[in-house]
Amino acid sequence: MKYNIIIILFAITFAELNVGDPAPTFFVRDINEKHFFLSDTLKLGKITVLSFFTTWCVPCRVEIPDLDTLSQYYQDVNFYLVNVSGLAQISSKIKEDPEIVKKMITTLGVNLLVLMDKYGKVAEKYGVTLLPRLIVIDKKGKVHYIHDGYIPNDKITLKNVLSKLANNKK
Numbered sequence: 001m002k003y004n005i006i007i008i009l010f011a012i013t014f015a016e017l018n019v020g021d022p023a024p025t026f027f028v029r030d031i032n033e034k035h036f037f038l039s040d041t042l043k044l045g046k047i048t049v050l051s052f053f054t055t056w057c058v059p060c061r062v063e064i065p066d067l068d069t070l071s072q073y074y075q076d077v078n079f080y081l082v083n084v085s086g087l088a089q090i091s092s093k094i095k096e097d098p099e100i101v102k103k104m105i106t107t108l109g110v111n112l113l114v115l116m117d118k119y120g121k122v123a124e125k126y127g128v129t130l131l132p133r134l135i136v137i138d139k140k141g142k143v144h145y146i147h148d149g150y151i152p153n154d155k156i157t158l159k160n161v162l163s164k165l166a167n168n169k170k
Contacts, residue, residue, distance in 0.1 A: 017135075018146075023137040025038045028117055036113075042141040047137065047138060047144075049162075050134070051133070054096060057131040064105075065108055070159060076166065079113075083116050130149055144161070
């Protein structure tokens with residue numbers, strides 16, 4: 001019996017996030033130390049975009065301004081940048097310094113809310129292994145779209161995903 005429990009716990013710990021799954025909720029602080037509960041955001045019934053990033057991720061620096069531009073066009077969509085600390089790069093785990101994150105966001109000139117995943121627990125829930133990782137959550141709180149990495153055409157794909165969801169009246 002106890003082996004079954006261990007196997008179930010192991011499976012839950014390493015369960016992969018898939019399109020159609022309920023979006024895992026979480027609590028973190030934003031870049032200004034204010035509390036953020038994803039569950040509160042999901043209760044609003046709006047489309048939500050999460051982009052997981054680090055300051056050392058070059059493709060993230062390209063994606064973030066594109067997301068900021070899209071956020072101005074899709075004003076009914078909640079866009080959040082989730083800064084991940086504790087991800088392994090080569091053989092060590094890198095901790096993100098909030099001051100460096102603030103400086104990067106200021107340099108990029110974006111106005112998106114930055115959430116600080118300082119222990120990497122949110123990244124774990126969302127299966128982040130490659131950056132940036134983009135998650136789109138529909139109005140019902142279900143994962144609708146997942147994408148890893150970034151190339152310039154990704155902006156067009158995301159725009160199509162958001163337009164389709166925004167026009168879906170269900």
